[in-house]
Amino acid sequence: MRLLNRTAGRLSRHRRGPLAGLVVLLLGLVISGSLYTAFSPAQADSQPSETDQVAQGKELFLASCSFCHGQNGEGVPTVREGYQLGPSLVGVGAAAVDFQVGTGRMPMVQPGQQAPRKPPVFSDEETAALAAYVASLGPGPAIPNESDYSIEGLSEEEREEAISRGGQIFLTNCTACHNFNGAGGAMPRGGYAPSLHGVEGKYIFEALLTGPQQMPNFSNGNLSPEEKRDVIAYLDSLEDNAEYAGFTLGGLGPVSEGLFAWLLGIGGLVGAAVWIASHTTRTKKSKVNP
Numbered sequence: 709m710r711l712l713n714r715t716a717g718r719l720s721r722h723r724r725g726p727l728a729g730l731v732v733l734l735l736g737l738v739i740s741g742s743l744y745t746a747f748s749p750a751q752a753d754s755q756p757s758e759t760d761q762v763a764q765g766k767e768l769f770l771a772s773c774s775f776c777h778g779q780n781g782e783g784v785p786t787v788r789e790g791y792q793l794g795p796s797l798v799g800v801g802a803a804a805v806d807f808q809v810g811t812g813r814m815p816m817v818q819p820g821q822q823a824p825r826k827p828p829v830f831s832d833e834e835t836a837a838l839a840a841y842v843a844s845l846g847p848g849p850a851i852p853n854e855s856d857y858s859i860e861g862l863s864e865e866e867r868e869e870a871i872s873r874g875g876q877i878f879l880t881n882c883t884a885c886h887n888f889n890g891a892g893g894a895m896p897r898g899g900y901a902p903s904l905h906g907v908e909g910k911y912i913f914e915a916l917l918t919g920p921q922q923m924p925n926f927s928n929g930n931l932s933p934e935e936k937r938d939v940i941a942y943l944d945s946l947e948d949n950a951e952y953a954g955f956t957l958g959g960l961g962p963v964s965e966g967l968f969a970w971l972l973g974i975g976g977l978v979g980a981a982v983w984i985a986s987h988t989t990r991t992k993k994s995k996v997n998p
């Protein structure tokens with residue numbers, strides 16, 4: 709009885725003491741923690757958290773991109789006229805990185821005119837990490853969802869309509885640089901607009917969103933996601949039907965076609981001029997000399 713009293717006394721003393729509170733708090737934390745891990749969705753530990761991804765992206769960035777784009781993506785100022793290592797990436801968004809790295813343009817091998825398309829250097833996971841890191845520097849366009857650019861779900865009829873709308877959009881906005889059938893063409897100062905044949909829908913969407921290099925950007929405000937998808941459907945239809953333009957003159961490109969138009973067009977005009985001249989002189993003559 710005396711012993712019991714003493715233990716009870718000790719317990720209540722402990723309960724009231726500052727340590728007891730701490731013990732109860734710790735116990736509560738342990739229990740709720742284990743309950744949480746038991747019931748939280750399994751993907752929580754199989755997927756890297758957002759901050760892990762940004763950290764991984766930063767590491768890759770420091771190793772492969774910072775030489776040209778700066779330690780914090782702030783860009784490297786122009787060293788001399790016409791020679792820039794790399795522009796600031798603050799605010800270019802995840803879409804720009806996914807496009808540039810996904811099409812192999814970045815990392816650029818050496819500073820130059822224009823980074824060419826080449827097989828990508830980074831895996832999908834690494835590209836996503838780089839994109840997450842750059843997106844963390846400032847708000848910019850996100851990587852589009854597959855439902856935005858995929859034309860797989862369209863019915864035959866919807867696809868036909870999308871192709872004709874997309875063709876119109878392409879004609880007014882893109883042919884100036886990319887040519888009528890998307891074959892590409894030269895740009896001022898030694899640049900070029902590449903051929904659009906075989907470019908994946910996702911990269912077409914991202915190119916429109918971010919406007920790489922000398923290409924203007926077509927934000928979703930300018931060209932809605934549906935209109936972008938229409939353009940993708942149109943470009944896709946050129947793939948199915950490479951001779952879409954009908955008469956390609958051997959597919960030698962704008963030069964041969966231009967030459968052809970020149971010969972035929974100017975030839976025709978000269979012919980018409982000669983014909984008109986000969987007829988007017990004859991009528992004048994006939995008036996003067998009855």
Ligand code: HEC
Nearest residue numbers: 772773776793794800804805808814815816818819822823
């Ligand atoms: C040798 C220098 C160099 C390296 C290395 C390099 N870049 Fe670039 N980057 C450039 C230049 C120059 C441009 C602009 C010219 C162009 O787009 O062709 C550019 C453009 C970009 C753009 C487009 C910006 C915009 O306004 O849309 C992104 C995004 C980008 N780089 C990301 C990267 C990433 C990510 C890496 C590393 C994996 C990288 N770059 C490595 C030089 C470099």
Ligand code: HEC
Nearest residue numbers: 811825881882885900901902907911912915920921922923
């Ligand atoms: C002022 C000229 C210009 C106009 C207008 C233009 N582009 Fe571009 N486009 C370019 C240039 C230049 C590049 C190459 C950028 C680079 O190399 O970094 C390009 C690149 C692209 C790419 C990337 C191709 C690849 O090889 O990965 C796509 C897709 C594209 N353009 C689609 C379009 C579409 C669709 C339109 C119309 C809505 C359009 N462009 C309008 C100049 C233009």
